[in-house]
Amino acid sequence: MRRTLTTALVATAAVAAACTSPAVAAGDPVRAVDSATAALAALGARPDGSSTTGESYTVSRTVTELDGRTHLRLRRTVHGLPVRGGDVVVHLDRAHRATGIDGPAAVAPAVITPQVSVVAAASSARSAFRGTVATVDAPALVVDATEGGRLAWETVVRGWAPDGQTPSRLHVLADAATGAVYATEDEVRTVLGTGRTIYAGPVRIDTTPSVTAYQMIDPSHGGNRTCDMRNATSGPCLLFVDADNLWGNYSTTDRASAAADAHFASAKTYDYFKFIHNRSGRTGAGTGITSRVHYGNNYVNAFYDGAQLTFGDGIGNIRPLTSIDILAHELGHGYTDALVSLVYSGESGGIDEASSDIWGAMVEFYAAAPGDPGDYLIGEEADVLGAGEPFGNLFDPSLDGSSHSCWSLSTPGAEPHVSAGVGKHFFFNLAEGTGATAYGYSPLCGDVAGVVGIGRAKAEKIWYRALNVYALPSTKYVNTASPGTTMRAYTLAAAADLYGSCSIEHKTVQAAWTAVNVAGITVCGGP
CATH class of the missing domain: 3.10.170.10 (Elastase; domain 1)
Structure with missing residues (x-):
């Protein structure tokens, strides 16, 4: 969830100390980490990055702005166990004072002793694999933040998909208390195919x-x-x-x-x-x-x-x-x-797939190849369906017969290639607008106002920054319990960073999400 100084940090002595520390030079990683751990102290963690609940943090990546602001992405463990989907991002101003924290709250499970044996976990994982199994790695205990801190066995099963040609490295998540498999995620990500x-x-x-x-x-x-x-x-x-x-x-x-x-x-x-x-x-x-x-x-x-x-x-x-x-x-x-x-299931998996189709379209425009000019179609050259048609597009993804152009209650449970349509449609609206465009007709989702696009150059910067600075592994399109942790919220934050709060770009991001039926936080009096 999204936490700000006014709601979570300022009330604590630990972060107050971080906020009154003397300014330091931009790009000082030691001071940045010190400030980040002080900010985490406000959430129950000690300044060394650990906590009485067994949580600890290590810096995995740092993004430093030209003006000296810093964003630290932290990996989390609980009692030494890796946390799936548990990344935390701490935002610091140019003086290395904490201004906000993104990430799930404490995820320590009540019990860290598995009730299911490692042998049983490996057997369940093998049974969950569809295709030909080559090897089954030793199961490892993890804490799953996407499931509220569930203790789970994560097992990697390697082999071949049912077609006999596509390799598979399937991560199988099984509840450590019951042995029930509740999630799978394949490292090998494919697209029907050019x-x-x-x-x-x-x-x-x-x-x-x-x-x-x-x-x-x-x-x-x-x-x-x-x-x-x-x-x-x-x-x-x-x-x-x-x-x-x-x-x-x-x-x-x-x-x-x-x-x-x-x-x-x-x-x-x-x-x-x-x-x-x-x-x-x-x-x-x-x-x-x-x-x-x-x-x-x-x-x-x-x-x-x-x-x-x-x-x-x-x-x-x-x-x-x-x-x-x-x-x-x-x-x-x-x-x-x-x-x-991004966790490759549900809406976060859809955002992953949407990102890849967005990059596919943007690279095609960038390449400006003589035989393949830029467009918002995906795979039209390879003609994988044998009908002279692309297998996907960004202006109305539902034309493929399965993708969601508009968010609905069925989107969270949809397969990632299907739920990806919502993010792709948003991006097209942001870049090119709704209705009739030079690249295809983009329909509105419901009785909402049309959108005038801000152009590809700005739209791609906003999407990239939202992923780079704000997005978390379990980011969704819609999260009514925590609307500040959605892709809508993060693209709004990215647009405000790049082009200013309540700028045309900022307002257009909001309108483009509304046009695909993604509700959430609102800014500048918009929908």
């Missing part, structure tokens, strides 16, 4: 010369690599090599054509986040990624597994899923995960 490239047209790509040839290793973008799985699902991936540095022939008759699409798209995704959002690679350390193309046989999918990207060749192995928007969607999961580890 030099002389197949889709982007004639483009320039960065390669590395060897003694006798060129290798598809990109020295300008963190060492991005592109390799050929030769339509297998395991075994070595062969790096693409070419004698004359000309890759592909615009068709699938040359295996390098799809590779050039992927290599180009991965570079443009890298550049987009670096030059638009000042983030160098997924982790911020400038590291690139490997793209594996020609994976599986007639494999109509693409996925990011936390370490690399993988792309099938589609039905008949003639429509590789290597288009810009599909690759940027998959790689976008890596960037989003690095900003905030």
Whole structure:
């Protein structure tokens, strides 16, 4: 939940001390952490970051503004156990005085001794897996903040999805008192799926010369690599090599054509986040990624597994899923995960998927490829449905037959690809407006006012900042019990930070959420 100085901090001596400490130079991490732990003391934690309930905190990431304000993201443990979805973000002003805290309240369970054995937990996890099991990791005890501090066994089951080609690393959560499996989350996130490239047209790509040839290793973008799985699902991936540095022939008759699409798209995704959002690679350390193309046989999918990207060749192995928007969607999961580890279920999982489609569209605009101009369609080039249609869009996501364009009471329980539609529709309204636009017709959800968009450049900055500075792992679209912890609240805060309170941009964020039936906190007298 959202806590401010006036509601939770000012009344405590610990935070009062932090607020009266002398100003320090911006970027002083030691003083920032000292101020953050003092702020946490107001919530029952001692200045060393621990508490009488066994909670402790460690800094996982720090965001420092140009004006000296600092935002510290803290990981939480309880009696040494990791806390799922329990991140806390402490906001400090330029003098390192605490101005607010975001995160769930105390999550210490009443009992930390499991009633279910580790053997039983492993067995339950194996039974919950759908597909072919390869290995079952040893279950580990965790405290689940998304469930109010439930003590749980978390077991990672590794194997293959029912299609026999998609790898799976399924995290299974089982109640430590009853053994009942109550949640699952797969690390491998997929989307149905897209030099002389197949889709982007004639483009320039960065390669590395060897003694006798060129290798598809990109020295300008963190060492991005592109390799050929030769339509297998395991075994070595062969790096693409070419004698004359000309890759592909615009068709699938040359295996390098799809590779050039992927290599180009991965570079443009890298550049987009670096030059638009000042983030160098997924982790911020400038590291690139490997793209594996020609994976599986007639494999109509693409996925990011936390370490690399993988792309099938589609039905008949003639429509590789290597288009810009599909690759940027998959790689976008890596960037989003690095900003905030959204729990991949319900609305938080939907926000994760929405973010990837937003990044897919924004990278496509940024790339400005001659054969694939920017739009708000997803996967139209790969034609994965075989009907000449995209498998998704941002202006009216419900056109795919399953996604939610408007929030409803069924959205919280929907699968992430379905609930993602609400976030995608909001973003389109924010950027382009409602009604008839140059990119598609965006309907209103109910009897509400239309929205005039503020443009992509501002909308993408707001969404990124909301994830980077404010969002928590369990963030939802709607939370009536804690409306200050929603994506609506966080994008409003981001817009106020970037463009000013009650600015046109600030008001438009509010109107765009209202237009997709997402209610919550209101500002500036708006809906």
